[in-house]
Amino acid sequence: GAVVSQHPSRVICKSGTSVKIECRSLDFQATTMFWYRQFPKQSLMLMATSNEGSKATYEQGVEKDKFLINHASLTLSTLTVTSAHPEDSSFYICSSGLTNSPLHFGNGTRLTVT
């Protein structure tokens, strides 16, 4: 069964609104969660590393004010796309796992901004 649950699986929003994506670890404590974005025919691009109880670490080129990450508990991390624009339309995936073990991925969220 799934060990990382991501919600929602699909969301359509209007330009200028904000969207929150949740990622939960179901049977382990996730001190670290990773947020990826996947463009068509491209690799999973790491956006940020979410650390429980501290600030997220963002990859170069990722706007931290646009992609707000909160990791308030050991089982939940959220990614909020603020003031979404059509170019933010993409497939967002979270993952987590124990150190030195394979990552478990959520099923992803297809965001469409109209």
Place this chain on the structure above:
Amino acid sequence: DQQVKQNSPSLSVQEGRISILNCDYTNSMFDYFLWYKKYPAEGPTFLISISSIKDKNEDGRFTVFLNKSAKHLSLHIVPSQPGDSAVYFCAASGSGNQFYFGTGTSLTVIP
């Protein structure tokens, strides 16, 4: 700069034959390698892994080979089945939990 590369974006194989997916990496500090399988509109699922102390790991129809001197790993699927049709990502990791992914290879197994 892409540290993990999958140079073949797509591969077609006849059912029952062997599928070989390749992956190259540039960072000699990587010591843990994985393959993930991904269906459309879903997150990747873990398939098989190998650490740098080994050169082969087998799990059922899936075998991963690691050539450290060439910085190359490959995934062999035999026999290939139509349900194996998916995008396969290789990933590599050094110290910590930071994984670097290749761009994926889309495998189509033809019945």
